Amino acid sequence: MSARFRLRPRPLSPHLLIYRLTITMAMSIVHRLTGVVLYLGSLFFAWWIVAVSAGQKSYAVFDLFAASLPGKTIIFGFVWALIHHMLGGIRHLIWDGGLWINLPEARGIAWVTLIGSVTLALTAWIAGAFIRTLIQ
Amino acid sequence: MTSMRTPRRRVRGLGAAGSGTGDFWLQRVTAIVNVPLAVGFLALLIALSGSNFDTARTWIGNPIVALMLILLTFSAALHMRLGMKVIIEDYVHGTILKIACLLGNTLFSTVVGVSCIYAILRVSLSS
Ligand code: HEM
Numbered sequence: 001m002s003a004r005f006r007l008r009p010r011p012l013s014p015h016l017l018i019y020r021l022t023i024t025m026a027m028s029i030v031h032r033l034t035g036v037v038l039y040l041g042s043l044f045f046a047w048w049i050v051a052v053s054a055g056q057k058s059y060a061v062f063d064l065f066a067a068s069l070p071g072k073t074i075i076f077g078f079v080w081a082l083i084h085h086m087l088g089g090i091r092h093l094i095w096d097g098g099l100w101i102n103l104p105e106a107r108g109i110a111w112v113t114l115i116g117s118v119t120l121a122l123t124a125w126i127a128g129a130f131i132r133t134l135i136q
Numbered sequence: 137m138t139s140m141r142t143p144r145r146r147v148r149g150l151g152a153a154g155s156g157t158g159d160f161w162l163q164r165v166t167a168i169v170n171v172p173l174a175v176g177f178l179a180l181l182i183a184l185s186g187s188n189f190d191t192a193r194t195w196i197g198n199p200i201v202a203l204m205l206i207l208l209t210f211s212a213a214l215h216m217r218l219g220m221k222v223i224i225e226d227y228v229h230g231t232i233l234k235i236a237c238l239l240g241n242t243l244f245s246t247v248v249g250v251s252c253i254y255a256i257l258r259v260s261l262s263s
Contacts, residue, residue, distance in 0.1 A: 032223065035216070035219050035220075035223070036220075036223070038212075038216065039216045039219070039220055042212070042213075042216060042248050043248065045252065046248050046251055046252050046255075049196070049205070049252050049255045049256060049259075050251060050252070050255045052189070052192050052193055052196055052255070052259055053254075053255035053256070053258040053259045054255075056189050059189045059192070060189075063189075079178065079181065082174055082177075082178065083178070086170070086171060086174055086175075089167050089170070089171075090171065092167070093164065093167060093168065096164065124178060124181075124182055127182045128181070128182045128185035128186070129185070131182060131183065131185055131186065132185050132186030135186050135187060136186065
């Protein structure tokens with residue numbers, strides 16, 4: 001790098017503090033955030049699947065944690081993040097095709113990803129709870 | 137022998153990350169593949185909620201379910217490695233630190249991915 005000629009630092013991309021938060025901006029941030037949550041959450045998925053493969057004892061340890069409040073919070077968070085990231089990802093793919101890229105549509109699908117992900121995650125949770133009552 | 141290709145020719149189209157549009161494409165392809173697999177995975181989670189060890193084992197060991205989980209693990213591991221690579225390239229700037237983070241990212245994604253696939257195969261092949 002020709003640092004000698006750089007008298008002033010190069011400008012960075014749009015500064016968070018000087019823009020009002022918009023729904024498209026928020027969903028852009030949340031897409032990245034949920035990507036990171038899923039990345040870390042892959043460890044939890046690995047724990048589950050490895051515990052099942054390792055046998056009854058390991059599974060009991062996982063099960064104990066999964067049934068606790070922190071465990072349930074992680075599972076719900078993971079499910080919501082997966083659904084939100086999936087809807088947000090489909091939105092990105094639509095944009096890659098050159099569709100719905102103008103502001104009114106872009107705002108519209110940003111809201112759809114948010115409301116849709118919360119609704120679907122809650123629905124999944126209720127469906128799971130319903131199945132649990134059927135088993136027990 | 138010196139190459140007749142100019143330095144400019146060698147870097148053309150590779151961009152700041154040095155890998156051209158290949159990563160971009162694989163990110164999109166794995167994103168598309170992830171959608172049906174993630175839906176299937178969520179359905180599996182709902183079906184398995186509150187079930188005991190034996191039920192979980194039977195379901196995961198089912199050939200169709202095992203295949204779905206293996207494909208999801210493979211596709212998601214590639215996808216999450218590329219996604220995190222972009223994030224690292226956005227925020228980590230020192231050369232050494234950046235290379236360390238990128239190596240760590242590849243290592244993490246590989247270990248998680250391969251461990252999961254091994255575990256799924258183990259359940260499925262022994263049931
Ligand atoms: C379920 C279907 C999924 C779809 C449709 C999807 C789609 C996408 C797309 C299109 C991007 C690029 C966004 C951009 O250009 O800014 C992306 C980024 C990313 N994805 Fe996914 N993804 C899915 C699942 C996953 C999973 C399961 C994980 C992790 C285990 C994951 C982790 C990431 C990460 C870490 C990024 C980088 C985020 C960023 O650069 O801001 N994704 N995803």
